Amino acid sequence: MKSTFRVLFFLKRDKVKKNGNMPIMARITIDGKLAQFNTKLEVNPKNWSAKTGKVNGRGAEFTRMNEMLDSIKATLHRHYQTILERDSYVTAEKVRNVFLGKEEKAKTLLQVFSQHNEQYALKVGKTATQKTYTRYELTKNRLAEYIHNKYNVEDITFREINVVFIEGFYLFIRENYPCTHNTAMKFIQRFRTIVLFAHNLGLITFNPFGAYKLKFEYVERDFLEQAELDRIYQKTFASKRLEQVRDIFIFSCYTGLSYVDVCELTPENIRLSFDGNLWIIKKRHKTSVTSNIRLLDIPKSILQKYDGKLPNGKLLPVISNQKMNDYLKEIATVCGINKKITFHVARHSFATLSISYGVPIESVSKMLGHTNIRTTQIYAKIIDTKLSEDMDILANKLNNRKISVI
Numbered sequence: 001m002k003s004t005f006r007v008l009f010f011l012k013r014d015k016v017k018k019n020g021n022m023p024i025m026a027r028i029t030i031d032g033k034l035a036q037f038n039t040k041l042e043v044n045p046k047n048w049s050a051k052t053g054k055v056n057g058r059g060a061e062f063t064r065m066n067e068m069l070d071s072i073k074a075t076l077h078r079h080y081q082t083i084l085e086r087d088s089y090v091t092a093e094k095v096r097n098v099f100l101g102k103e104e105k106a107k108t109l110l111q112v113f114s115q116h117n118e119q120y121a122l123k124v125g126k127t128a129t130q131k132t133y134t135r136y137e138l139t140k141n142r143l144a145e146y147i148h149n150k151y152n153v154e155d156i157t158f159r160e161i162n163v164v165f166i167e168g169f170y171l172f173i174r175e176n177y178p179c180t181h182n183t184a185m186k187f188i189q190r191f192r193t194i195v196l197f198a199h200n201l202g203l204i205t206f207n208p209f210g211a212y213k214l215k216f217e218y219v220e221r222d223f224l225e226q227a228e229l230d231r232i233y234q235k236t237f238a239s240k241r242l243e244q245v246r247d248i249f250i251f252s253c254y255t256g257l258s259y260v261d262v263c264e265l266t267p268e269n270i271r272l273s274f275d276g277n278l279w280i281i282k283k284r285h286k287t288s289v290t291s292n293i294r295l296l297d298i299p300k301s302i303l304q305k306y307d308g309k310l311p312n313g314k315l316l317p318v319i320s321n322q323k324m325n326d327y328l329k330e331i332a333t334v335c336g337i338n339k340k341i342t343f344h345v346a347r348h349s350f351a352t353l354s355i356s357y358g359v360p361i362e363s364v365s366k367m368l369g370h371t372n373i374r375t376t377q378i379y380a381k382i383i384d385t386k387l388s389e390d391m392d393i394l395a396n397k398l399n400n401r402k403i404s405v406i
């Protein structure tokens with residue numbers, strides 16, 4: 001809907017000068033909201049027409065003043081159209097500020113990105129992680145490279161961002177860096193967060209992502225079946241380091257804890273519950289949602305193995321996630337498992353095994369510390385043996401039912 005735009009000239013009657021003149025004010029009205037300023041022109045009230053908003057009288061001086069008022073009005077109209085076409089949204093204050101040369105210079109994409117990251121850094125260790133912060137920094141750097149390579153400039157304004165720019169950034173990531181479609185989409189997703197950040201700051205009123213849809217491809221996630229877990233758990237390793245990595249990985253397979261949550265595990269997280277069993281009760285690092293996990297015999301024995309043998313009250317000899325994943329590849333090879341094993345596979349394995357052994361998905365979701373069942377469904381897969389058992393139950397019920405004779 002088009003804005004209602006009006007310009008009115010009037011006298012500021014409470015500011016009478018010694019010569020009897022009064023300042024001529026300009027009032028801009030857009031959609032009922034006002035902004036006004038002093039035109040720096042003045043006239044005696046007897047030579048002013050409130051009805052026409054112009055100077056009455058004959059002579060070159062009066063003619064020149066009316067021409068100047070017409071020029072001011074035309075300039076204001078021009079600024080109004082320019083701002084409307086540029087931002088799709090215009091206010092009386094914006095038009096006035098542009099006319100007076102006080103318009104705030106539009107912030108550019110990378111400037112706002114830096115502002116976002118500076119604020120995000122303050123949340124690290126409280127409500128955000130260092131890892132996510134570094135990903136935002138990496139996205140900003142990739143955008144800077146794209147803008148420089150594609151447009152040969154150091155930065156751009158938000159009004160230059162459109163679907164073509166967004167898709168170009170996606171292609172730039174795919175062509176110049178070894179990453180999958182979903183990884184490239186994560187860059188686009190973080191880019192979209194910055195656009196939303198700019199919108200929330202009131203810097204833009206439009207959404208460049210309005211016609212752009214983020215599409216992630218479904219990825220079949222690996223998990224280990226019970227026989228494969230048994231093979232790893234029962235394997236004797238020549239290397240102590242492989243043995244320790246195996247222990248931590250198996251511990252996660254039977255608790256569902258992520259790498260960072262295993263790192264943060266303390267004796268205070270192990271509690272004796274009302275049922276007489278030990279439970280891990282811990283807020284997830286990622287979501288701050290509490291996980292409640294019964295400590296089964298295998299993870300309990302792993303904790304006992306390292307009890308009192310590690311410094312600083314640590315429960316497990318955790319090393320870096322990168323090194324952990326390197327050793328897990330070696331463990332998979334040694335155990336004859338032809339799957340790409342990373343530490344996160346443990347979490348998937350826990351969810352899949354729990355579902356396969358008949359644990360309701362609601363309970364699995366609670367143990368994993370998920371905020372909704374849909375997230376749990378991504379992790380949990382039904383393996384063939386469980387599917388076969390369920391179909392046996394269905395077949396028995398159908399085959400043994402009594403058929404009424406009509």
